[in-house]
Amino acid sequence: MTNDKNLPLPSMKFIYQTWWKVLAVLIILYTLVAGFLLDVPKLPIMHETIRNVYFHVPMWMAMFTVFTISVIYSVAYLNTGNEKYDLIAVECVNTGTFFYVLGLITGMMWAKYTWGAYWSNDPKQNSAAIAFLLYCAYAVLRNSIDEEQKRAKISAIYNIFAFPIMVVLIMVLPRMTDSLHPGNGGNPAFGKLDMDNHMRIVLYPAFIAWCLLAVWIASLRYRIRLIEYKRNEIN
Amino acid sequence: MKKILLLALLLAGCMVAFAQQSGGVEMADTMRSEGKIYVVIATITIIFVGLAIYLFAIDRRLKKIEKEK
Numbered sequence: 464m465t466n467d468k469n470l471p472l473p474s475m476k477f478i479y480q481t482w483w484k485v486l487a488v489l490i491i492l493y494t495l496v497a498g499f500l501l502d503v504p505k506l507p508i509m510h511e512t513i514r515n516v517y518f519h520v521p522m523w524m525a526m527f528t529v530f531t532i533s534v535i536y537s538v539a540y541l542n543t544g545n546e547k548y549d550l551i552a553v554e555c556v557n558t559g560t561f562f563y564v565l566g567l568i569t570g571m572m573w574a575k576y577t578w579g580a581y582w583s584n585d586p587k588q589n590s591a592a593i594a595f596l597l598y599c600a601y602a603v604l605r606n607s608i609d610e611e612q613k614r615a616k617i618s619a620i621y622n623i624f625a626f627p628i629m630v631v632l633i634m635v636l637p638r639m640t641d642s643l644h645p646g647n648g649g650n651p652a653f654g655k656l657d658m659d660n661h662m663r664i665v666l667y668p669a670f671i672a673w674c675l676l677a678v679w680i681a682s683l684r685y686r687i688r689l690i691e692y693k694r695n696e697i698n
Numbered sequence: 699m700k701k702i703l704l705l706a707l708l709l710a711g712c713m714v715a716f717a718q719q720s721g722g723v724e725m726a727d728t729m730r731s732e733g734k735i736y737v738v739i740a741t742i743t744i745i746f747v748g749l750a751i752y753l754f755a756i757d758r759r760l761k762k763i764e765k766e767k
Contacts, residue, residue: 482701488735495746499739679753686739686760 478682483675490672497665504659508577515573516662521669522566523633525677527558529559532678537619549615549682550688552606552622558681560598562673565675567591578643590632596623597632601685 477483498517506513540548570588571581582588599647604621608614637644658666 481757481762484754488746491746491750495742496739499735683722683753683756683760686764690760690763 471599472535472539477676478686484679487672487679490668491676491694494515494574494669494672498669498681499516501665502661506515512573513662514574515569516658517665517669519566519569520666521572521618521673522562523571524670526559526562526566528674529555529562529677529681530626530629532681533559534623537622539618541623542593542643544612546692549619550692551685552619554684554688556598556601556622558604558684560595562677563595563598565593572687574643575611583643585644586640586642587633587637590636594629594632597629601625635655 494517498514503513533552536552536555540552547556568687573584578585601618601621605614605618608617
C-alpha cells in the first residue's frame with residue numbers, strides 16, 4: 464500500500480475533468496451526422512449498411528479500451544493491495560461487458576442482412592460468444608466470493624488471464640481460418656476492399672470518441688462504487 | 699474552457715473540409731433529400747444529446763455527493 468506512487472498510472476484527476484467528456488460528445492455527434500451524410504463506397508450486398516462500420520466497430524474499440532484499463536488496474540491492485548484499483552478494474556469490466564453486448568447485437572443485426580442469418584456459426588461470432596462467456600464467468604466468480612480481499616485478488620488474477628484469451632479469441636483465431644467477417648481469413652481489418660479514405664475520416668474519430676465515452680461511463684460507475692465502498696467501511 | 703473552445707474550432711475545421719469534398723460520387727442522393735434522411739439524423743442526434751445531458755447530470759450529482767464527504 465506504500466508504493467502506489469511508484470506505479471506509472473495516470474492521475475485520478477482526469478476522471479473528474481470535463482473537457483474530454485465534451486470532446487467525446489461532440490465527436491460522436493459529428494460521426495452521427497457525417498456517418499449518415501458522407502459518401503460511402505458502393506458495394507454489392509452491403510449497400511448503405513456499410514455505414515454500420517461507424518457504429519458497430521467503435522463498440523468493440525470501446526470495449527477493448529475499458530478492458531485494457533481494467534487489466535492495468537488489476538495488475539496495480541496485485542502490486543499494491545489498494546482496494547480502489549480493484550474497484551476501477553471491476554467497473555471497467557462491467558462497462559466493457561455492456562459494450563460487448565452492444566457489439567454482439569449490432570453485429571448480429573448486420574449479419575442478418577449481409578450474411579443471411581443473425582447467427583451463422585462464423586468463427587468470428589463463435590469466438591466472440593466464447594469470449595463473452597469468459598467475462599460473464601468473471602462476474603460469477605467475483606460475486607461468489609464473500610471475503611473482500613480474496614475476492615479482489617482472485618478476480619484480478621482471473622481478469623489478467625481472461626484478457627489475453629479474449630484478444631486471441633476475437634482477434635487472432637478468426638484470422639487463421641476463413642470467416643465472413645472482414646479482416647479475417649488473412650485480410651487485414653479495414654482493408655482496401657471494403658473501406659476508402661472517406662470512411663476513415665469518420666471511423667477514426669468515432670473510435671476515439673466511443674472509447675472516451677466508455678471510459679466516462681466506467682469512471683461514473685467507479686465513483687458511485689467508491690462512495691458505496693466508503694460508506695460500508697465506516698459502518 | 700479554452701480547451702473546449704479550441705476543440706470546437708478544430709471540429710469546425712473538419713466540417714469545412716467535408717463541405718469541400720462532397721459532390722462527385724452519387725449514392726442514395728434521393729434518399730438524402732426526398733427520403734427524409736435528415737429526419738433520422740435529427741432523431742438520433744436528439745437521442746444522443748439527451749443521453750449526453752443525462753450523463754453530465756449524473757456527473758454533476760456525483761460531484762455534489764463527493765463534496766459532501
